[in-house]
Amino acid sequence: MNFKFDEFVKYVHEIYAADFSLEEVKEILFLEEDGYNKSVPDSPQKRLLLRRIILEGKKNEDTTFKYDRPLYSGVSMWVADNLKGKSTIFKAIGFALTGRDKFTPLVKTWLKYIALEFSIKDAVYSVVLNLTGAQLKAAVYSSAIDSLAGEEPLRSFKSKDGLADFMQELFFEEFDYYPIKRVQASQPSINLSDADLTWVSYYSSIYHQSKDYGNLDIGNQHAMVFQMLLGLEYTFSIHALEAKAKKAEREWSLKTEQEKNQSITVEDLQKMQNDLIATNEQILKLRTNTEKKAIEAIEERLHSFQQSRETTRKEKMDGEDRLYQMKTAFNSSQVEIKEKQDLIQHSTREINKLRKLIVEYQDYIDSGIFFNNLEVTECPHCDHEVDKDKRLLEKESKICMLCDHEMTAQVNDIEIWQLRIQEAKQEIERNRLLSETENQVLINIEQKVKINDKKFASLENEVLKLENVLENLDKSIKEAEGHRNQLRATIEGDYFSKFENLLEQKIKTENQIAVAEKQATLRLDNKLKRKAELLRTGHELMLKSRKKLGQATLFQLEEIMLNQLHSLGLSSYTRVVINPDNFIIHYHQGNVVNNFNDISEGEQLRAKLALYLSLIELDLEKGVGRHPRLIILDSPTKEEADIHFVEGLKKTLLHIEEKFGEQVQVMVGTANRELASIIKSAEKLDVSESGQFVF
Template sequence: MSSTDINYRDFVAFVYKQFEDKLSVQEIEDILFLEESYNKDSPASVGKALRLNRLVFSGIRNSGAVLNFDQPFHSGINIWIADNQKGKSTVFKIIKFALTGKDSIKKDIKPWIEEILLEFTVGKVTYTCHIDRTGRDRGSLYRFSIDQYKSYKSGFKLDTLDKQVEFSFRSALELEEKLQSFFFEQFSYYVLKFTQKNSAKDSVDLNTSSLSWATYFKSIYLESSNYKHLFFEQEGIGLQGKKIFEMVLGLPLTYPINMLKVQQDLVNVSLGQLKLVSGTKADTAKSLKAGLEKRYNEVTAELQTGIDNVAIIFQERPLLEEYAQVQQRVARVRKVHRELTESYQGEKSRQNRIEDESDNLKSDRKKVEAEIVRLQRQVLNMELYSQSQSFFTNLDIKSCPHCEITVSETKKEKEKEYHVCSLCGEEPKDQKIEKDEIDQKSAQIQQEITTHQQRLEKIIKSLDEKKVLIGEAKKNAENYNEKISSLPSAEADNKRMSEIEEHIAQIGREREKHKEQLEKKEQLIKEQAVLDFQLEEIKRAEISPVSEEFESLNLKRAVLEFALSSLEKKRSRLNQDILEKLETLILKEVNAFGLKSITKVSINEKYELIYTQNEVQIGFNDLSEGEKLRAKLAFYLSLIQLDIEHSLGRHPRFLIFDSPGSEEMVPQHLKGLAEIFKNVNDRFENELQIFVGSALREFSEITDKKRTFMKNADEFVF
């Protein structure tokens, strides 16, 4: 158990102590029980980043002209500079669609686009999302590049790549659901819930909504309409902005606090409804009951006549349940395949690296062996020289070989004394090398040979070790490859999913034929359910006192309030370190971006940013328009730096800025903003990826030329 974990049993016991005179341990556990662990959250980075590599889309414009867009992307800042209404936002919305399944492309441009290919990398794995828009959206997410996709497509092999298909889809809704599951798994995200009041006038009911992957994507795709807000315009509804913040940071205890808070809101609504019902129940029960019973009988009779007989009974639920089971089975196989593939690639990389090291050692071995041979030749030459010199030195010359005149002892003595040859009488110019000197030099060379031989032994030993390691890596890779090959094929499951999809589509077509009758039937069923509920309420009021239900709900609310208060206090302690690190990073960035008047940044208990500016505490919304953009950029960069520098948080290190600077028309502000982006690119070029779309030519120098896509005046991006 990590330092951020909470022991669920101990927590239940802790809460029970406060209510042991009113509730049992089991009753406390029933209130506090959640479907998933209280320790679901972790601030530790998942160690993955999202990076786009290439975008390709094609189609036909309404003018009949062919549309072909193919753009590679790079790390650091990528910028499009073009006039307004020239397609920058459309490119970003196509990227958003391929990453979330949410289609916000303008209606007049949407029909132009027939095919989309987006290549991206998550961690070490490259994916390509292919979307065919010629009709109902369909396609697949593949585990390879766009170039590989085109190669497989040209060779008619796409239908044979089950193990390299992450998932396939047959509608935009299915794409959205599967992309959410995919990215939730990649970055350890999950659904957070929130409640909001029913829009119906005078309603006391609450609707429960969820934060999807598309909502979390708002912390990545920063649209021009939302620069006035830290996250987006409706972030206050259900505290969605706070929940995005909590999810991106991975703050401990976020899940249990979120789920218990939803329960608390629902209990409060139930209490409000009970008060409303109890206040009027006694006065209206008698007058209402007769009218309700009469209408209930009329609705029941109408349902039992022709309408109920006309409607076809559509049994979708078993199909959907089977589809979910098959889909989960396919997903499990694909997950295992992905993990085995990563392990296989890791072992192959290890094998290649060791083989490179072995090749270098073999080269060193040849060089050392050649040097030993060269030195051994030197020793041999010196020995030959020494022997020949010794031979001639030890000769005792009796007479001149030319004239046969006897060499006298006097000449021999003179040769020793004056170094004059006893035969020719000349004094030699070249000095003879003494034997001691030759022996010394020979010993030195022998020592060099010994040193090289020792080095050669080490190289040979290392080569033997590398050979063993290469064998191990190769064997491991083969084992992983065998496991990959032995995985079951998903062909049958994919076929079954296609059959289910077609069946469901058929049900939809049949339902459309009987739409009017079914709608009327559904209205009657709803009305019958409401009438039934109202009659049951009246009946319950007649049988049991309302005070018991009030007491039960009030007690449940008290338990939830105490549990939430305890969890929030614990979370405040657990999160202190990560929030302090983030505050420090944000302050450093806002100051670097020119907001020197801000001397402190803090995050309060509601997870709102509080700036101390000119010794006055203000919120994000209190900043000027020119300050907000800088503060927002500083905030998101700090989330990414938290991962880079401290391995905390779960931001994908990927941002889209659509038309920044629209509120910063003062020249010095524009220049300052351009300098900020340039500074960000210089500092974090290899750590993150940012896309900027702007009509401002002042931004043309914020990154290098290969990342700058500038269009002439009045020229379209695509």
Template sequence: MSSKTEINYREFIKYVHLNFEEDISSEEVEDLLHLEESYNKDSPTSLGKSLLLNRLVFSGTKLSGEAINFDQTLHKGINIWIADNHKGKSTIFKIIKFALTGNDSIKKDIKLWIHEILLEFTIGKVTYTCNIDRTGRDKGALYSFNIDQYNSYKANQKLDTIQKDVEFVFNSRQDFEDKLQNFFFEQFSFYNLKYTQKSGGKDSFELSTSSLSWSTYFKSIYLESSNYEYLFFDNEKFGSQGKKIFEMILGLPLTYPINMLNVQRDRISEKIGQIKLVDKSKVDTTRSTKERLDKRYQEVIRELDSIKKNAEINFDERPLVEEYGKIQERANQIRINQRTLTDSYQAEKAKLIPVEEEIRNLESDRHKINTEISKLKKQELNLEIYKQSQSFFSNLEIKTCPHCELQVSDAKKENEREHHICSLCGEESTEQKVDESELSQKVTQIKEEIVGHNDKLKQISTTIGKAEALIKNIKKSVEDHYGKLIAIPSIEPDNRRLKEIESEIALVNKERGKYKDSIEKKDQLIKEEAILSFQLEEIKKVELNVVSQELVALNLKKSILDYALSALEKKRIVLNKDILAKLEQLILNEVNVFGLKSISQIEINDRYELIFTQNGVPISFNDLNEGEKLRVKIAFYLSLIQLDIEHRLGRHPRFLIFDSPGSEEMVPKHLQGLSDIFKSINDRFKDQLQIFVGSALREFAQITDEDRTFIKNEDEFIF
């Protein structure tokens, strides 16, 4: 969008703040005027997109059992259905409306006949097919391909496998309506314009906020027979809906900020009205209740004085309660200290167990090692004895057997040396004689083991010494903790005093019971005195006309919004001057072409109302007669489309539905003129727009090409 149709947001904030700089900061002004989206959200430049319906298919069963199989190819230019009244023309359009908006206005009895709807349409270069299954709760989908492809996928059971060509799936009518709105808003850059309206009686300040939906904007496409009397539709007075449709279709700059700030201002005005209503109520209350409240207040004071004089006994147990609380707190603290020191004492004692266990284990290890050393020393001694005895016997040579006294021959001695066969008994020896070096090595090894065990004994002795020192320290700590524990004072005196206090409080309550009624009365009067005092203070504030800070702040905000909106409206008049001038000229050209030569000028005023100069006199749309209204309305909507075609401005989708334009009571001259109007539109723009016309007038049979004319015989239904 060019800079000519934009507003500088920062400069705008500075401009507004300059007028209120003594009352509010620039940051607060920006907080008030800041919106979710840009002030330059709107653009009149056309997106170059149009809506073109290609084919409508729906099926079902009539109440009579007759099958419905409607399948109609649709074309650019004018498509017309001609049939008698109540023969299905409006139903065709309502089915199209339903498939494009999700808004179901089909007659309830006919609605039950229709089981499935398929509508194929093109936006820009993309073709879509909307499928609606009405056999239960409405469900279906919007696909980005044509009906033939849909039927092919369906026949091959592949619809559920499609993903990339599915725009959305819906499972209820509301879901369908919401998703269609999102889809078409995105396609044509539409959005919700909001408005407020009173939700209570005429004196109420409560407002409800509503939004213009895609279904509402669709009223600029679907021109129903009941609304030809109005430029937009019959209930456009609510929230100036007609004006807002006009702003959205044209994409007028600053529409978004003006709309949002208007809603914000309405809400602030609502709050101001509510506060003022409360203030007015306070003033009215002052006049009727002040004397009554004063009188009762004096009575209460007198009654309280009387009760105080008659009740000399003091039933105030608060000192006892305070003492009770302090003693309880002290006793609880003693219990906590006892638990804490007991836990510490037990924890210190528990430390002795593992250390004593460790010493026992070490003593056991020392005993085992000493036993092993004794065992090794015996082995060492035995080896020394063996070594000595072996040395003795190895030098002794036996020459004669001690038993038989026969000589031992040299051959037997040799055999003994080689085969270990005893030269005396002749038996083979299974034990080999131990070598002396081997015995020495074994002795050395035993000595080394003894040394190793002695080292271990030293380590064990050292560890035991440390453990015994630790035990000594722990026992000292245990003694200290025990001394602290037994030093804690007993809570028995406190417990006795608590019981005494409980008895004293019970006695006070018993005495109070004797004066129960007087005490209750006193309490009630004290409460009533406080309430009356508060009410009288509030009345004084109202009498002094004290304006709340909230009201001052709200009035300032409203003034800022008024000023900002006034500036934006003035700026928009400048920004929109060119586009509105082009539209005014287009409408004037068309109404003149349509035979209204008496209209010499058309002006769109600051409220976006059409002012016609007819025979030199300014008049509004409502001042035109029925025939003039119809022609002006057709000219108006056609001009919105021409604005896009000729000047690339606006967002109208170049698609219109005229349901029963004109009436059977029209004079032949006017009827022929209306027929000529449609024929002229078709001749001039048939490749650039699409218009559907439904009529019972046979005179319309020639307004478009034959392949776009669907004529039914008298008393024959469209489907």
């Protein structure tokens, strides 16, 4: 259902009608890109499924490696000692999906190639990263890895930022994500920033490292990401209005502070006004000087001359620039004319040469093509030269001059010469058309050159006139300066320095009085303040609307989370409550209410998994939300985990496999070999021996 923006504007206008017109309220509350309808709760019904990962590289001069593994729905696990490559696989996946490189410096020297195949609903994609050079070479394809041969990529990249931008566009479009506007609290400026909540922020709800398990925050913006994953209505408009309100509040605060710093007492104001009166009296006395008035007239005339000179100088420079450009264009035209003439002459020579060939070819045909391709010029018996008349007689009589046998024409030879004549005629026609085309171009260029020659001559004349004007102006300025200097020499004392100082003092005092009078009225501009209040009112109204519309969704999520906690072995929890204002989750255990940080370390990971599994289940069963249904757990047991935590995690992973199966993908990397027992499918388990690297 579309948001009724006009009704919203009318409602807010009724509150602020004394300060703003209806159109002003509409302009203040307007959000670009249909912002009030951007957030919808309906799920896009899509999931992100990783299908295959390939890593290639070289650990030292002799040891190369290639790790190629298919990936599956449900729970998959990598079991290996710490620092043996599990995290590298997950970081390679993150690099391919986000364009952000989280590798350690040592691993960066190893890896040379990464390929990741994944699907979103029915669409299959492959990301290929070539790390062999100093510059990243990356490409994204719309096909599986095995089908890349000869396939053109959707896009190629030479930087991480380019890849990151493309992957953000892809996932934002597929999952209906968008950047949320916000104002940095620490920013000294008042400019909006919408670059913080990106695809990388949303990816933090997928990839979880051991350092994250004691913290429920999603990235750096828990509440914002939570709202996006839930798909709550009006999320975009709420944050956009809040950002605009903060900007207006900041502007108001800066202006108020500035005016306070400039405040002046009534006594100071009176003193400045008295000083201004005294200064004006001194200026009036100085202006009664007769020589001064004459100098002022000369100064005005001199100023006029100088302005005219500056204007004329600029006109002359512009004219000279245009002359240079026209001269350059003329030279280019001459080169082009020479090229066209050469081309036409070449075509004419080719035509003449081809016409001669046609005559020769026809002569061969007319005289009959006999077995005389090898023309005899010397007698093979006595080495004497064969008379030319004998050769002509041979062609006419068709009787061989050597053996007196009659010669028979070769049909094939006639066809060959006829074909050559046809080819020569075609080449003549091609050269003729080329010559005609180039000749027309040549005519056009020459006409254009003639026109430009006239313009050049006219402009050159104008520049010459401007040069004469400049000479006359320089002469007039020199004469005026000389006259002024003579008059100045006749004035006694330091009149001019006094006059300049008095004018400077007068301007300074007038400015100070203007500020002081503004402060003395104690009337600050309240419209900016009211604008901030109006935006806050709009923001609060949108919050109330979302709170009402999203109440059912939050209640459903709370019920699903409680059931998930019980399924994960946390049966002591009796209720889950999500604060609709700040989205902090409260966990009830009887009469005791805990925040996430209050929960024991052994239960925090399961509580965190319960949140994400509940978001996925809300999407699957209620059609609400947009979590990608992919979870990566890197070292979930950590080294200090006790046996109760490990048993709880085993039950959690078994629960995920049994309840969600093919609907989600959970990837676990652990050094705890006891966890491997829960994986029943060999293809989903990768176990490395103690001390051995995964790849």
